Amino acid sequence: MDNPMLGKSLFVGEQIELTALDAEKDSAIFADWTRDPIFHRRIFRKELQPKPESIVKKKLQEILKEADEKHEGIYFAVRKIGSPEMIGMVWFPWIDAQHQTSTLGVKFGGDEDFDAHAAEALRLALYYGFMELSLHRVAVNARGDEQKWLELIEQTGFLREVQRRENVFSQGRYFDEYAYALLKSEWKQKQSEVIA
Amino acid sequence: MNNKLFTGNLVWLATLDPEKDSDLIARWGRDSEYQRLLDIGPAALFSAKLVQNWYEQVGPDRSFMIRTLDGDRAIGFIELGGFDWSARSAWVGIGIGERDARGKGYGTDAMNVLLHYAFTELNLHRVNLNVFSFNARAIRSYEKAGFKYEGTERERIFKEDRRWDVIDMGILKSDWELLHAEQPVSIETAVEMDA
Numbered sequence: 001m002d003n004p005m006l007g008k009s010l011f012v013g014e015q016i017e018l019t020a021l022d023a024e025k026d027s028a029i030f031a032d033w034t035r036d037p038i039f040h041r042r043i044f045r046k047e048l049q050p051k052p053e054s055i056v057k058k059k060l061q062e063i064l065k066e067a068d069e070k071h072e073g074i075y076f077a078v079r080k081i082g083s084p085e086m087i088g089m090v091w092f093p094w095i096d097a098q099h100q101t102s103t104l105g106v107k108f109g110g111d112e113d114f115d116a117h118a119a120e121a122l123r124l125a126l127y128y129g130f131m132e133l134s135l136h137r138v139a140v141n142a143r144g145d146e147q148k149w150l151e152l153i154e155q156t157g158f159l160r161e162v163q164r165r166e167n168v169f170s171q172g173r174y175f176d177e178y179a180y181a182l183l184k185s186e187w188k189q190k191q192s193e194v195i196a
Numbered sequence: 197m198n199n200k201l202f203t204g205n206l207v208w209l210a211t212l213d214p215e216k217d218s219d220l221i222a223r224w225g226r227d228s229e230y231q232r233l234l235d236i237g238p239a240a241l242f243s244a245k246l247v248q249n250w251y252e253q254v255g256p257d258r259s260f261m262i263r264t265l266d267g268d269r270a271i272g273f274i275e276l277g278g279f280d281w282s283a284r285s286a287w288v289g290i291g292i293g294e295r296d297a298r299g300k301g302y303g304t305d306a307m308n309v310l311l312h313y314a315f316t317e318l319n320l321h322r323v324n325l326n327v328f329s330f331n332a333r334a335i336r337s338y339e340k341a342g343f344k345y346e347g348t349e350r351e352r353i354f355k356e357d358r359r360w361d362v363i364d365m366g367i368l369k370s371d372w373e374l375l376h377a378e379q380p381v382s383i384e385t386a387v388e389m390d391a
Contacts, residue, residue, distance in 0.1 A: 045278075096236075098238060098354065101352055136351065136359070139349070161347045164322075165366060166283075166368060169282045170282075174321070179349065
């Protein structure tokens with residue numbers, strides 16, 4: 001008989017895999033990404049301050065240590081299967097176990113990688129979130145100028161719940177910030193539609 | 197010590213002193229209804245010493261005790277934290293710990309004073325807050341202070357064996373200015389500061 005707890009990898013997809021984030025090996029790429037205002041804000045929740053590799057290494061060690069000790073965060077590096085290079089990240093920065101909710105972040109370094117692999121990364125992340133972390137609800141943030149990200153999350157079934165007017169300042173102007181969420185029931189409904 | 201900037205019609209905002217105020221704040225926590233209105237986390241009890249440590253180490257940047265003008269009694273707290281200095285936004289939190297002081301306009305008055313400070317001294321562009329769907333009294337108070345509804349986080353809370361929503365509200369400086377152009381500002385600009 002099929003045992004649903006076995007035989008399916010939570011981490012390995014068709015083209016990409018979720019792997020450990022490595023403070024030593026991934027810090028150069030991560031440091032480069034801290035120059036991206038959107039990524040910087042989602043990780044550090046502060047105004048843009050690009051960080052050099054040596055600082056990033058320490059920060060990553062702190063983040064991973066805290067995630068391990070407090071069980072409130074999970075971080076994955078996304079890599080093409082068999083390749084050592086980190087092309088993206090998927091992370092649950094604030095898992096609220098009491099309420100079975102979490103926020104989720106998805107980042108890809110390059111547009112081509114986003115186009116080719118973000119959907120699969122999000123699919124793996126949501127399966128992990130709902131079926132392993134047993135979440136009831138997954139929330140993501142988006143800005144008005146993140147066209148591809150907005151398209152992806154809306155296609156995936158996320159609902160726009162909050163529009164924080166002018167809560168982000170970038171490129172010399174204010175942007176609205178959106179909060180989206182997907183409930184487990186909605187995700188399961190969508191899965192059955194895809195299969196059918 | 198006191199001055200007009202931090203004084204409203206019913207209350208004034210005293211600078212929160214963790215050493216002096218933590219006994220009272222710890223006592224308010226004994227009221228579980230208060231905790232459920234205030235915090236999404238599990239209601240928990242902390243000694244005055246732990247409350248003091250929390251304020252000293254990780255508490256919000258700007259915390260005030262709400263004190264009545266009549267009788268100078270501490271009835272609650274209000275705080276501003278989570279600053280984003282490029283968007284010039286922050287998050288406000290407020291609690292009226294004394295049961296008999298709820299529903300009397302003290303919270304709304306304290307919020308008016310805080311927003312005046314946020315917009316005219318800190319030069320914020322926007323102030324955010326979250327409120328739970330079962331806290332109708334607070335939602336009315338925030339609306340009176342000028343906050344606008346910006347969305348609902350569905351089923352964000354799991355307590356009492358069911359799910360509850362969280363409401364998001366925000367106020368822009370322009371909202372606040374418009375409101376007070378219509379309803380003249382009750383708080384005078386702090387021209388005369390006490391030395």
